[in-house]
Amino acid sequence: MPDPQHSANGGRDHWGRTFEPVEICLAETDNGVRDVLGQLLETLDPLDLEREERDTVELVLAEVLNNIVEHAYAGSPTQGVIRLTAKMRTNGLHITVLDDGVPMPGGVTPLGMAQDLNVDLDDLPEGGFGWFLIRDLAKDVHYQRAGGCNQLDLRLAVALPPAH
Amino acid sequence: MKISTRTEGDICIACIEEPRIDAASALAFKEGIRSAAEDAPPTVFLDLQHVEFIDSSGLGAIVATLKYVTPERKLVLVGLTPPVQRVFELTRMNTVFAIFPTLDAAMGKCGA
Numbered sequence: 001m002p003d004p005q006h007s008a009n010g011g012r013d014h015w016g017r018t019f020e021p022v023e024i025c026l027a028e029t030d031n032g033v034r035d036v037l038g039q040l041l042e043t044l045d046p047l048d049l050e051r052e053e054r055d056t057v058e059l060v061l062a063e064v065l066n067n068i069v070e071h072a073y074a075g076s077p078t079q080g081v082i083r084l085t086a087k088m089r090t091n092g093l094h095i096t097v098l099d100d101g102v103p104m105p106g107g108v109t110p111l112g113m114a115q116d117l118n119v120d121l122d123d124l125p126e127g128g129f130g131w132f133l134i135r136d137l138a139k140d141v142h143y144q145r146a147g148g149c150n151q152l153d154l155r156l157a158v159a160l161p162p163a164h
Numbered sequence: 165m166k167i168s169t170r171t172e173g174d175i176c177i178a179c180i181e182e183p184r185i186d187a188a189s190a191l192a193f194k195e196g197i198r199s200a201a202e203d204a205p206p207t208v209f210l211d212l213q214h215v216e217f218i219d220s221s222g223l224g225a226i227v228a229t230l231k232y233v234t235p236e237r238k239l240v241l242v243g244l245t246p247p248v249q250r251v252f253e254l255t256r257m258n259t260v261f262a263i264f265p266t267l268d269a270a271m272g273k274c275g276a
Contacts, residue, residue: 031188033186033187033188034184034186034188051246052246052247052250055217055246055247055250058217059217059219059247059251062186062187062217062219063219063220066186066187066219066220066221069187070187114255114256115255117256117257117259117260121230121231121234121235122231124227124230124231124260125224125227126224126225126227126228126231127220127221127224128220129220129223129224129255130219130220132254132255133220133251133254133255136254137254
């Protein structure tokens with residue numbers, strides 16, 4: 001009989017584990033971001049993430065990857081490559097995302113403030129939620145431009161050992 | 165984007181038959197739901213029970229739909245799955261929309 005308490009925290013058996021990097025060339029896929037997400041979630045299968053944890057990983061990375069496609073690689077005639085690496089540590093899943101697109105404006109990530117919803121219907125925001133969600137759900141978000149690449153590091157507090 | 169629609173009395177029920185409203189499908193969603201709502205009765209239920217994932221683009225498309233449908237009609241969201249509900253709660257968009265867990269609950273409140 002599998003012990004649900006145990007299997008729900010499969011990550012604790014994977015500390016220090018580096019997962020197979022996911023690298024995808026956007027020009028060669030029909031569904032770039034969906035394909036990257038699908039591949040990454042597949043490589044994370046051994047962590048046996050709980051449903052909500054899996055949803056968090058998928059949502060945060062969807063926002064990060066959509067930003068790369070829409071901004072870093074905006075207007076590129078042949079869209080570039082995105083490389084994702086994941087490593088499990090005791091405080092969660094550390095993810096690094098690299099792309100060769102244009103730098104973040106001003107060299108920094110957007111603040112991602114919560115939007116004001118106390119407005120007329122016509123003025124409700126239809127965008128700008130992406131960085132808010134990233135900052136709300138991910139920890140230790142760090143951006144740097146290095147060697148002509150954008151590098152975004154972040155940590156997702158998933159698959160943590162049971163609290164004492 | 166596959167959207168099935170049916171009318172029950174004064175209510176149009178538009179059911180999204182796909183698992184994702186994301187950056188890749190947000191535009192198709194907006195177009196599909198607009199044509200579904202064009203000649204709709206005064207209340208439109210957007211049935212999201214089959215949608216397992218939305219990102220910020222999907223959320224933006226649902227906000228755009230609310231603006232398009234209102235004020236001529238009322239838009240009601242129905243059957244949000246846990247990951248979809250969560251995006252609404254994180255962004256506090258759940259305070260802007262009328263949301264019901266099931267079609268029955270929505271019918272009971274909004275039905276004739």
